[in-house]
Amino acid sequence: MGLLPVAVDAMGGDDAPNSVLAGVRLAVERNIPVVLVGPPEQISTLKDADGLEVIAASEVIAMGAEAASSVRKLKDSSLVRAAEAVRDKRASAMVSAGNTGATMAASLLKMGRVRGVARPAIATPIVVPGRSWPNVMLDAGANAECSAVWLVQFAQMGAVYCRDRWGVQVPRVGLLSNGEEAGKGSLLAKEAFALLQDIAWQQRTAATFVGNVEGCNLLENVADVIVTDGFTGNVALKTAEGVAKQIVGALLEAFDSSEDARAGAKLLNTALLPLYEEFSPDSVGGAILLGVRGVSIISHGSSSPEALANAIQVAHELAERDTVGSLHKVLSPESPR
Secondary structure (H helix, E strand, C coil): CCCHHHECCCCCCCCCCCHHHHHHHHHHHHCCCCEEEEEEHCCCCCCCCCCCCECCCCCCCCCCCCHHHHHHHHCCCCCHHHHHHCCCCCCEEEECCCHHHHHHHHHHHHECCHHHHHHHCEEEEECCCCCCCCCCEECCEEEEECCHHHHHHHHHHHHHHHHHCCCCCCCCCEECCCCCCCCCHHHHHHHHHHHHHHHHHHHHCCCCEEEECCCCCCCCCCCCEEEHHHHHHHHHHHHHHHHHHHHHHHHHHCCCCCCCHHHHHHHHHHHHHHHHHHHCCCHHHEEEEEECCCCCEEEECCCCCCHHHHHHHHHHHHHHCCCHHHHHHCCCCCCCC
16 A cells, blocks of 8 residues: 655645646656645636545634634634544645745644654755755744753754654764854753763754754755744744845846856856755755654745645655654653554
8 A cells, every 4th residue: 555645735835826736746757656735626617627536624723823713713714624634544745835934833733743742843954055955943933942862852853854854874963053062052952962962862863963053054964954943943044045036136246247247147057957946945855844743844835836745755755764763763762652
């Protein structure tokens, strides 16, 4: 018997359901089983909708809606029904490019937490130039305020995820701080540093703690997993994304500034295109909410069809590898699943 389909929120994203359907079609071409979740009457009228299974959902949680209350009130929303599909074993995983907070809330409320996990965390891949796997930063926004104990759990979950998804056998874990020295950082960072030095969790996850890392190390080959609180992580991630966007914009403007520049740009295209593709958000496949009892992938609202297809593929692969089961073994090895 094959793996259950990936439940995709058809109404999640800035151009839903059109861009979502295009992404689903790309995923289906890769032989990934998919089930759409949303209003059947809207989906059925779209081009190439024939032959796709649909789980009916009559409501939509808006991108700017308040997360927790929307999940509680809009029980027949596409987001909630997608999370329920995973809970009820109708789907192996879920993907949404919709309201991030609502995706987290629906995943947590409907799937529940892995036993032993205090708080789920968003793990976001960050491309490292010239390396075949990215750095993983968590938390990237699920928990604005954290305890030091939670950061140790994030380290464990990040290490398991890094090994399951990219095959990094001994993930290096770094703690994001304002200096490399052990005494640097906020009170939270100092408390977390002391706990992360404990060899027990490192042996349990086959990871190694490499100490503090700085913001300048986010895209460097210094650590495979970077741990921080959700507030700091989200600010760091958005800053990196903003800087990258500004640099690309400035380069494009410079390349089009004169005839000589345009001629030079043509010569550089061959060398720059692979680098552009390496850094493209389309290749990342979205962030994962680690710590819930199911695979939940969160994509950006402006995700292209290619990005959504990659997110669906990541969801399928993580379900196939039973990453949730791996997390359970590490964080609650003596408890029944």
